[in-house]
Amino acid sequence: xxxxxxxxxxxxxxxxxxxxxxxxxxxxxxxxxxxxxxxxxxxxxxxxxxxxxxxxxxxxxxxxxxxxxxxxxxxxxxxxxxxxxxxxxxxxxxxxxxxxxxxxxxxxxxxxxxxxxxxxxxxxxxxxxxxxxxxxxxxxxxxxxx
Amino acid sequence: xxxxxxxxxxxxxxxxxxxxxxxxxxxxxxxxxxxxxxxxxxxxxxxxxxxxxxxxxxxxxxxxxxxxxxxxxxxxxxxxxxxxxxxxxxxxxxxxxxxxxxxxxxxxxxxxxxxxxxxxxxxxxxxxxxxxxxxxxxxxxxxxxx
DNA sequence: CCTATGTCAGCACGACTGATATTC
DNA sequence: CGAATATCAGTCGTGCTGACATAG
Numbered sequence: 032x033x034x035x036x037x038x039x040x041x042x043x044x045x046x047x048x049x050x051x052x053x054x055x056x057x058x059x060x061x062x063x064x065x066x067x068x069x070x071x072x073x074x075x076x077x078x079x080x081x082x083x084x085x086x087x088x089x090x091x092x093x094x095x096x097x098x099x100x101x102x103x104x105x106x107x108x109x110x111x112x113x114x115x116x117x118x119x120x121x122x123x124x125x126x127x128x129x130x131x132x133x134x135x136x137x138x139x140x141x142x143x144x145x146x147x148x149x150x151x152x153x154x155x156x157x158x159x160x161x162x163x164x165x166x167x168x169x170x171x172x173x174x175x176x177x
Numbered sequence: 178x179x180x181x182x183x184x185x186x187x188x189x190x191x192x193x194x195x196x197x198x199x200x201x202x203x204x205x206x207x208x209x210x211x212x213x214x215x216x217x218x219x220x221x222x223x224x225x226x227x228x229x230x231x232x233x234x235x236x237x238x239x240x241x242x243x244x245x246x247x248x249x250x251x252x253x254x255x256x257x258x259x260x261x262x263x264x265x266x267x268x269x270x271x272x273x274x275x276x277x278x279x280x281x282x283x284x285x286x287x288x289x290x291x292x293x294x295x296x297x298x299x300x301x302x303x304x305x306x307x308x309x310x311x312x313x314x315x316x317x318x319x320x321x322x323x
Numbered sequence: 324c325c326t327a328t329g330t331c332a333g334c335a336c337g338a339c340t341g342a343t344a345t346t347c
Numbered sequence: 348c349g350a351a352t353a354t355c356a357g358t359c360g361t362g363c364t365g366a367c368a369t370a371g
Contacts, residue, residue: 052319142318158310
């Protein structure tokens with residue numbers, strides 16, 4: 032039992048919890064929810080199947096279907112058939128989806144950048160250096176819960 | 178327009194999004210949800226009023242009331258009157274709440290510690306150094322959305 | 324009388340499971 | 348036929364607003 036690591040874990044969890052509140056507050060102001068924007072961001076590099084969206088978002092397939100339908104209703108994505116496999120639905124961004132995605136990212140990045148400006152450059156560089164490590168940690172946690 | 182800061186913001190947001198998935202997956206396995214555990218953690222140092230819980234959790238008072246009622250039904254907290262102000266409800270941990278809180282934290286910390294062990298010590302120290310800066314960033318973001 | 328505190332009622336969003344098609 | 352893919356139907360958790368009772 033490494034109690035130092037347990038302390039570390041507790042502090043990290045506390046920090047994460049606070050980050051959640053901020054994410055929620057950002058959700059309230061914009062028209063595009065975090066979930067929807069994440070989905071649009073996934074599709075930026077090309078069409079994806081519904082199951083890929085689900086896996087990538089950490090949600091079940093029916094939930095992904097639901098999201099895709101909402102985005103389609105809003106005119107932000109388009110569902111098309113996969114010529115190679117008729118079971119598959121390929122989801123792709125529409126032009127409107129592409130521009131809404133860009134706007135939403137810009138708006139959220141601006142809010143974030145404004146907050147980053149209140150930090151010292153040492154603090155900013157500490158966060159910058161930690162990002163890849165946290166990403167690796169996230170991946171390790173994701174794997175634990177397969 | 179500082180485009181470097183915008184990039185930074187985008188990377189940070191991506192990282193946060195992934196961290197969220199992990200939080201959700203942790204929720205599924207345990208009996209105590211993140212929200213409930215957070216509330217219990219707030220009460221560890223002494224009773225709080227419902228409005229204080231709401232403010233601390235970043236939610237509205239009616240939502241806090243609802244959570245408190247659920248926790249009370251589960252026998253984890255107790256609602257008592259404030260002798261100094263009859264409008265106020267003081268929420269305090271029960272013995273059962275105290276032990277459930279300890280168990281849940283230990284379990285989550287253990288999962289987290291296990292993932293932390295997969296990192297190099299450099300990566301761990303990078304995260305450790307970033308935690309206070311991220312906490313400050315969270316505070317700045319919280320203030321922006323008053 | 325006005326404000327603060329908490330609760331209730333009703334609603335919305337977004338996840339889940341279980342039950343189907345349909346296609347490979 | 349069994350497995351994979353997506354959808355539909357119904358449920359649940361948890362947040363919200365607006366209305367209200369009670370106390371300061």
